[in-house]
Amino acid sequence: MSDVDVAIIGGGPAGLAAASALKSAGVERVVVLEREAEAGGIPRHCGHPPFGLREFNRLLTGPSYAARLVSSAQTAGVDIRTLTTVVEARAGGNLLLVTPTGVTELKAKRVILATGVRETPRSARLVSGPRVAGVVNTGALQSMVYLTKRRPFQRPVIVGSELVAFSAILTCRHAGIRPVAMIEGNERVTARWPCALFPRLAGVALHTGSRLVEILGDTKVEGVVLEDAKGQISRIECDGVILSGQFTPEAALARSGHLLVDPATGGPQVDQWGRMSDPTYFATGNVLRPVETAGWSWSEGGRTGQWVARDLAGLLPESEPSVRVSVNDHRLRYAVPQNIVLSQDVGGMRDIQLRVAQHVDGELIAECDGEQIWGRKLRAGPEQRVLVQTHEIASACAGRDVALRISEPTD
Amino acid sequence: MDQSLFDVVVVGAGVVGCAVARRFTLEGARIAVLEKSTDILDGASKANSAILHTGFDAPEGSLELACIRDGYAEYQTIRDSLGLVQDNAGAYVVAWTQDELRNLESIKAKAHLNGVTDVELVDAETLRAREPNLSRNALGAVHVPGESLIDPWSAPHVYLRQAMENGAKVFTSCEVTDGGFDGAEWRVVTTNGTLRTRHVINCAGLYGDTVNRALLGETHFEVKPRKGQFVVFDKAASGLVSAIILPVPSETTKGIVVFRTVFGNLAVGPTAEEQDSRTDASTDEETLKALIADGINKVPALKDMPVTATYAGLRPASEQKEYRISATSEQNWITVGGIRSTGLSGALGIARHVYGLYENMGASHDKLPDPVIPKANMLSEAGLRDWKQDGAGEVVCHCELVTRREIEAALHGPLPARSLAGLKRQTRATMGRCQGFYCSARLAELTDGCFVSAMAEKLPHE
Incomplete structure (x- = not known):
């Protein structure tokens, strides 16, 4: 016997959209398992626009967008359980959970993995140098600034120039942090125009074609060493490093369990319905691949919700x-x-x-x-x-x- | 500072200092431990391969071998009462070349001479059957069943806690700068004040020679720091090997090891790099890539495994291979130096040996009749982690499943974490896949006012 029809792991845009879509399709018992204290996902700590154009036809900041997604899901009748960590995803939709009251199991007819992406940390980038304080990913910086109202440094360099690097600049400005440089290994900025103009407008020196060679410091970041395309070495004084982008799916549950993972995406292997190697499991949103916008993940989640509803009704083809x-x-x-x-x-x-x-x-x-x-x-x-x-x-x-x-x- | 007269001041709270403090306290001595860092285990002991060695390959007849054997034996007897973990993984010393294959017999013979008599030769086929993910290039191995995995921080942490709970005093952020002996009593000058003691035991690890010079005025050895870099792979990789995969050792190093950890990871390392700096534990990209390549050579399936962490440690080697333990009886001083790489395995044995030297100086105490026995932090995947128990509250670090209750205990317990590094060693927070992407902000909040150097400052305008 199942405790619920569908359990969705992760309450970000994709997971909440899937949950809402399942309810709209008439599925009864739909729960979202969210390990943070509040659902909403990454947009909760992106304290700036643009969010919500696709979903709500309005220009919203991340936190108000996240709040809207949560309230729409709740209105649709989705049971959102926060501070609930899924520790194991076992065959056939059996989940092992840690909740504030203790460890428990949950059996779902279908499970949707919607655990999103995170940026690659310093360790996995193999960046040289001592292990000093003040090296963070954009996501950690955003949570510090927007959720806990703190800042870990005042004059960091930003490594990378994907879209999220520009979010890093906005986050810094909000916190009175003045980035001293943006470093990009390629010859041009990765994010699309007009982002390329943005660092200059914000007074951040842009170093394209430059590689981060080493982080310097004793206990805290004191500088970084760069190498440009001609092999020229230079040093920038700074008190922090923001390692932005290089997203990787947060697919630990799949990887450490019985579900097959694609080394190319780092996310689970799926078919065109998002169905994984164990057909009771589906995946949607950025856990599928690095990386799309919140809006894209939201649309994808909505479609996945419909497919899972069809699957519950016995209407999806076999794998x-x-x-x-x-x-x-x-x-x-x-x-x-x-x-x-x-x-x-x-x-x-x-x-x-x-x-x-x-x-x-x-x-x-x-x-x-x-x-x-x-x-x-x-x-x-x-x-x-x-x-x-x-x-x-x-x-x-x-x-x-x-x-x-x-x-x-x-x- | 405490102005009463101590029996012994232990300089340095690395694994050796912690074990010495425990042994002397249990024997009835009144102890003070002085640690210059904000947290214990912050020098050589912060980074190692977390293996409890049997001594099968230690130099014959050496003090090191005796200490490892005694340390291994004592660990077995105190393990359950202190709540320490031991994963009896066993090890294979694997031959990858014909030359190495020819060496296996002598490795086995040496092990038997060293008293490790369960060591056996294993042919390629048997090895493959037992370790199917090992590269087909493995030609054969020596099996050492006793080599084990332990928690390199919770063990010394509970040694020191046992000392404390039975009366020892521990001073952190307290660096020894000077001192003098008047024939009966030492005056030990620190950055926090002066202590009086009858004896001093120098367990200062990477600074052993410096402390000797500063207080004794001379040193019989020089610390030659040897750096070791490590790569830790994703937890999914831990199923790829069951035993510790050792190489055939060279004269200077045990070589690069592939090993699981009790935390559920798989790691590859260490390198052995001589350097002058006693503080610079930098990693470098080229070496890390070489370690990854070495790991993939030995265990090909590592090719698709992400890297979780990288780290480097400094071993307090000296200009000789042997431990540099010596008593300066006329000055009531014992130096425990040059514990180059086997400190974790040897610590309990070293502590017994040092207590023997102390007694030879004429000191004696009455053993504690009924010592307090604290429980170690349980951070092993296989053990009863806090998250598995009711009322743990919030899971703060999702990758390592560290609860708020564990973090609060580490921040407000008997040896309070005063730095993120110290908190990591007590709880594993931020040591997993995301390295703090998800939990740094929450940790900055929870650790507010606890760390000597805050993780983040409050926004001025909020």
């Missing part, structure tokens, strides 16, 4: 037969979903999502057993999502596994 989709080119970071179920049902994710690792100008091709089955021109940068229609690949592959790669233009 097999399926083909595997993978990337076979260092310029392609990943492809999601990793499995395409071959079925008359054309529902599920309309598109395979791809990301490139660097600027690419060539042809994206799909191959089965070394034979090209599909291709199209591709010009994209690392900040852009690349979409390939799922049904085009499914119908061209003739039941064989698909590898995606980039071919240089032939003429």
